[in-house]
Amino acid sequence: MQRRHVLKGITFAAAAFGTPGAFAEMLERTVSTTEGPYYPDKMPLDTDNDLLLINDQITPAVGEITHLTGRLLSSSGEPIRNAFIEIWQTDLNGNYLHSEGRNEGQEFDGNFQGYGRFLTDAQGRYYFRTIKPVPYTLQGQFRAPHIHFAVSKSGERILTTQALVKGHEANARDFLASRMIDQDALDTIMVEYVPLPGSALGELTASFDIVLGRTAVELEDGTLGGLGQPERMRFGAFGRGFRRRSR
Secondary structure, eight states: OOHHHHTTHHHHHHTTOOOGGGGGGGOOOOEEOOOOTTSOSSOOSOOSSBOSSOTTOOOOOSSOEEEEEEEEEOTTSOBOOSOEEEEEOOOTTSOOSSTTOOOTTSOOOTTOOOEEEEEOOTTOEEEEEEEOOOOEEETTEEEOSEEEEEEEETTEEEEEEEEEETTOGGGGGOHHHHHBOOHHHHHTTEEOEEEOTTOTTOOEEEEOOEESSEEOEEOTTSOEEOOOOOOOEEOGGGGTTOOOOOO
């Protein structure tokens, strides 16, 4: 599968979306969570939205191919364009790009990019080709399958969150999911993975709309709940001058 075909995935994504503006009152704001300790401490040479192929290599990463799509929306349902979406996750063996995020005894998949970024279009849409996340244990901490997301706009980080796999049995053991007492909030970061019709490769599709305006607050008993303002963090010049790859 040629990369220029992959990057046409935004067209594929467009078919999956309606017009949420008319239903703004029905939108659940996506809960914000911590970034976690494994945001890349050294960026890969390739940072586009296809995590399965690095630059012009022909050997893809191992895992269930997933077309991950969604829209970035304001709390009133308006699309947010030209926002900087970043994702990062482990390879099939539970390894992050981060130098301290390697799973001891598990081989690192050097064909997996592990990190990608994309600028939302005029309808707030984004698209990534990646693998379905897997459960892992790193430094004694078990985690259910998830993909990290960060959203930045005008050079400022406005949201971090983690998208988990809806219905996965490991969610009950996950420290983040198990602490979140607000089921409605938890539902906003649960993503369903479904087979791509007609795919001979067993590809999957996953849709994750991000609605700004909600953050999880740690309560006195250690659980997560409540509503607050999204955390805002400067990310400097990292996003300035970024362009969506054209090939």
